[in-house]
Amino acid sequence: MTSQQRQNWLIAVPVIALLLWSVIYPNAAVIAGSFENGLGHWREFLASPADREALRTSIVISVASVFASLAIGVPLAFLLGRFEFPGRRLLRAVATLPAALPPLVGVIAFLFLYGESGVVTRAIQRTFGMAEAPWRLQGVGAIVFVHAYTMYVYVFLFVSAGLERFDATLDEAASGLGANTWQRLRRVTLPLLMPAIAASMLLVFMNALGSFSAPYVFGGGLRVLSTQILASKTNGAMGLAYVETTVLALSAVAGLGLFRWLDRKRKYTLASKGGRARRTIRSRRIQRLTSIFAAIIVVALVLPHLMVVLVSFARDGSWTTQVLPPEYTLENYRRLFSESELWRPIYNSVSMALIATAANLVVCFVAAYLIVFRQFAGRGLLELLVALPWAIPATAIALGLAATFNRNDLATGRILLVGTFWILPLAYFIRDTPLVASAVESSLRQMDASLEDAARGLGASWLMTMRRVILPAARPGLVAGGLLAAVTAVGEFVASVVLYTHSNRPISMEILAQLRALAFGTAAAYSVLLILLVLLMTLAARSFEERLA
Amino acid sequence: MTAAPQAREGVGQGSERGTLALNGVTRRFGEFTAVDNVSVEVAPGELLALVGASGSGKTTTLRVAAGYEIPDSGTVTLGGKDITRVAPERRGFGMVFQHYALFPHMPVEQNVAFGLEARGVNKVDRLIKARAALASVGLEGAGDRAIQSLSGGEQQRVALARALVIEPQALLLDEPLSNLDPTLRQAMRDDLRAMLRRVGVPALFVTHDQEDAFAIADRIALLKRGKLLQSGTPEELYHAPISREVAAFIGRGSIIPAEDKGATAVVTIGGMKRDLNVTRPKGSASHFDNAFVVMRPDALELSRQPGVLAWRGRVVNRRFAGGVVVYRVELADGVIVDVESIAADAHEDDNVSISPLKGPFPLVPG
Structure with missing residues (x-):
């Protein structure tokens, strides 16, 4: 073994061991748990109509969410990418806004707007003098509605990026060869955008499958796998919960495999010196219609945010049957900062997010460095380990942790974390590992590998090379990945709902608790605070990056 | 096909x-x-x-x-x-x-x-x-x-x-x-x-x-x-550019101020005057106040002997181009010309004399 190899192993072994212990072990424990009495739990699962329904509904919702997101995201990307019209810049600015809403906050905003006692619903009911609400925000339709709003952003961003990289001369070549607009779209533009579309479809599918907040709040009597798991766990039917978790994870892996397979034929990449210029819409009438349409979308996109802000000033308990909340106050915010029980979740969320992010930065930097620059036997394994949590729904990750770290048993590598503060930072850390690692990896890949050799050749020590060459190269990825991790962690709901305790409850759980107590104003104030935290972290990351760059 | x-x-x-x-x-x-x-x-x-x-x-x-x-x-x-x-x-x-x-x-x-x-x-x-x-x-x-x-x-x-x-x-x-x-x-x-x-x-x-x-x-x-x-x-x-810009873009050669005499033009370098046959652009004015002749590398001759009517200069660059050698020669008044020659025996820093062949040389307005 050369000294280089020895060094590789010295760094790699702790990282691989940590990931095996935190990622593989809990999931393996879940799978093993599902077989703890032979096939008994599996028979139970297969025999249960509720579970069969949950599996079916989960898949129906995921597929429907994919198509609903496509239906919004693709046309919007074309409209904004290819045409110039009054209001385009405003629409572009707000088009990604839904992604800035933490998952549970988006759901609440929809509840305030379109729920049975929501503003829009009541306004329509009053206007037309209906005896009942015109619709109920419940069931598959409601869940897909919320999913489409929050997840179309993936489709929009991927297709927009594809259009930006799209080589305009290909379109021109096709038209020069006699292809009309429709033929060009069908034979050239869409096939070339297919990789971007497929990648975004996969993202939406995975997110919808693992989604918890929308089914939890709007499900009504509806069962989906993620909520079934929590229900089984709450009822103490751990064996069944293990089976449900395994099925959920397998569905995700199957989806992943399916999309990889659909995209298998691609051998080309879109690389060009920039897309074509946007076309001004010539017809006055169509231009006006486009602008009106754009205005409607802008309102629809901004309304949930405005609604949360508005309700955050509503006096708790005052909003009963009115269209809009009748009384406004600063009381909700004042209480968040003055009452220790209300302040607690904010402190928890911020500190747990910071701890998880710090761990992510250290572990993912080392992992990415090893993956990009070092050749050693365990590299493939390490790559798999950092990417794996992305394919596992958060509910499954959380249940794995709950099943594994529920007692102290050093012989089997178990320590008691359930019920302690540390279980949530660990869950956040696992969820965000793929995010941070891939960001750092892509930064490091842009660095010329010979720079490290050059630095060593010039006499720099290993430490100096790290500090002066590798870390600066990784920095953009560390900042971007760290920001994403912190933002996700501070609003995290799906894993938290499985693992939280009263003392370490994060903001999301407190929002849910306040909603249950019908304290809409307080719940909304927490939501606004969460949005502000996300904004603050984004600004901090940007100014940090600017100062260093 | x-x-x-x-x-x-x-x-x-x-x-x-x-x-x-x-x-x-x-x-x-x-x-x-x-x-x-x-x-x-x-x-x-x-x-x-x-x-x-x-x-x-x-x-x-x-x-x-x-x-x-x-x-x-x-x-x-x-x-x-x-x-x-x-x-x-x-x-x-x-x-x-x-x-x-x-x-x-x-x-x-x-x-x-x-x-x-x-x-x-x-x-x-x-x-x-x-x-x-x-x-x-x-x-x-x-x-x-x-x-x-x-x-x-x-x-x-x-x-x-x-x-x-x-x-x-x-x-x-x-x-x-x-x-x-x-x-x-x-x-x-x-x-x-x-x-x-x-x-x-x-x-x-x-x-x-x-x-x-x-x-x-x-x-x-x-x-x-x-x-x-x-x-x-x-x-x-190449042979009948209508302007200085065209002559500069098409083909190689030096563009040198000249005095327009109708069918000929007088070029003076280092006090040495030569009267050259010129072709005028089709349909151009009969006289250019500001005239230039275009000297292509193949329209000049290089000699190591000092000629009576030749311009004297110094080889600043020598480039072998297959059958011929292209010399870059600095003449008096800072004029630089390229000359194609089958003679390969001149070298950088050698003193040479350059004389125009019989032409005609393109004449262009400035």
Whole structure:
């Protein structure tokens, strides 16, 4: 073994061991748990109509969410990418806004707007003098509605990026060869955008499958796998919960495999010196219609945010049957900062997010460095380990942790974390590992590998090379990945709902608790605070990056 | 060489071949005038090169001809018919793009057949025609290959086959050779000229490389800052440039101030006067107040002996160019000339004498 190899192993072994212990072990424990009495739990699962329904509904919702997101995201990307019209810049600015809403906050905003006692619903009911609400925000339709709003952003961003990289001369070549607009779209533009579309479809599918907040709040009597798991766990039917978790994870892996397979034929990449210029819409009438349409979308996109802000000033308990909340106050915010029980979740969320992010930065930097620059036997394994949590729904990750770290048993590598503060930072850390690692990896890949050799050749020590060459190269990825991790962690709901305790409850759980107590104003104030935290972290990351760059 | 004749037999949309003409075309982008009142004509079977430095407006001119740009003023006609506002997909022109613009998601054959597909030609016929077109550019049997597996030269041929298979009314080529390596480029010049000739439609191509233009084109239109400086045969541009700018761009040589005497011009260097035979641009003024002669390297003679009537100078650079040696010689008054000589025995820093051959030398206004 050369000294280089020895060094590789010295760094790699702790990282691989940590990931095996935190990622593989809990999931393996879940799978093993599902077989703890032979096939008994599996028979139970297969025999249960509720579970069969949950599996079916989960898949129906995921597929429907994919198509609903496509239906919004693709046309919007074309409209904004290819045409110039009054209001385009405003629409572009707000088009990604839904992604800035933490998952549970988006759901609440929809509840305030379109729920049975929501503003829009009541306004329509009053206007037309209906005896009942015109619709109920419940069931598959409601869940897909919320999913489409929050997840179309993936489709929009991927297709927009594809259009930006799209080589305009290909379109021109096709038209020069006699292809009309429709033929060009069908034979050239869409096939070339297919990789971007497929990648975004996969993202939406995975997110919808693992989604918890929308089914939890709007499900009504509806069962989906993620909520079934929590229900089984709450009822103490751990064996069944293990089976449900395994099925959920397998569905995700199957989806992943399916999309990889659909995209298998691609051998080309879109690389060009920039897309074509946007076309001004010539017809006055169509231009006006486009602008009106754009205005409607802008309102629809901004309304949930405005609604949360508005309700955050509503006096708790005052909003009963009115269209809009009748009384406004600063009381909700004042209480968040003055009452220790209300302040607690904010402190928890911020500190747990910071701890998880710090761990992510250290572990993912080392992992990415090893993956990009070092050749050693365990590299493939390490790559798999950092990417794996992305394919596992958060509910499954959380249940794995709950099943594994529920007692102290050093012989089997178990320590008691359930019920302690540390279980949530660990869950956040696992969820965000793929995010941070891939960001750092892509930064490091842009660095010329010979720079490290050059630095060593010039006499720099290993430490100096790290500090002066590798870390600066990784920095953009560390900042971007760290920001994403912190933002996700501070609003995290799906894993938290499985693992939280009263003392370490994060903001999301407190929002849910306040909603249950019908304290809409307080719940909304927490939501606004969460949005502000996300904004603050984004600004901090940007100014940090600017100062260093 | 099957595609082109076949193309002629299977003519779809009007077989009469017409001259492609741009008449006083102007195209502005905001404040910037990319093409300024340019008129050019290309007869069927003729090859016209649009030549100019980058930013001269040559590509925009080509795009106007193709229909991708609509001129702010002026017209485009084909066989006398105004097609200025006809969309590219209805022009029936074959275009070869600078980076070829081959569809990366289709194999070679589908790329070539695409124009036929757009015209609703059935699958069997379009495959037959696509294969014939591929054969005509020397790519038999390459139909199933992926675009990514082709070399630059092969991609260029596929792009050409794709443009030819639709039986184009005109051929437009944007820097068709610029992406090829130098050796391939030499060979492709001859091939390209032969293939374009065979098709027998007006062919307009853009290049920044005058050697490409010399080798391929029947006529050259030289553009600068959107304006047409001169158009004519390569010989005309080389031997009878109409302005200093044309002389500077086309061919090598030094442009030296002279005193216009009508049929001759007097050049004075270091006090030594020589009266040179000159050719004046067609239809130019009978006298230029500010006149220059163009001294090409092959119109001067170098000698190691001091001649009575020769200009004295010093060799500053010597470049072996096959059969001849090109010397760069610094004369008096800071005048620098390039001289081609079969004599190889002068070296850098040698003193030499330079005398003009009998000419005539192009005379241009300043």
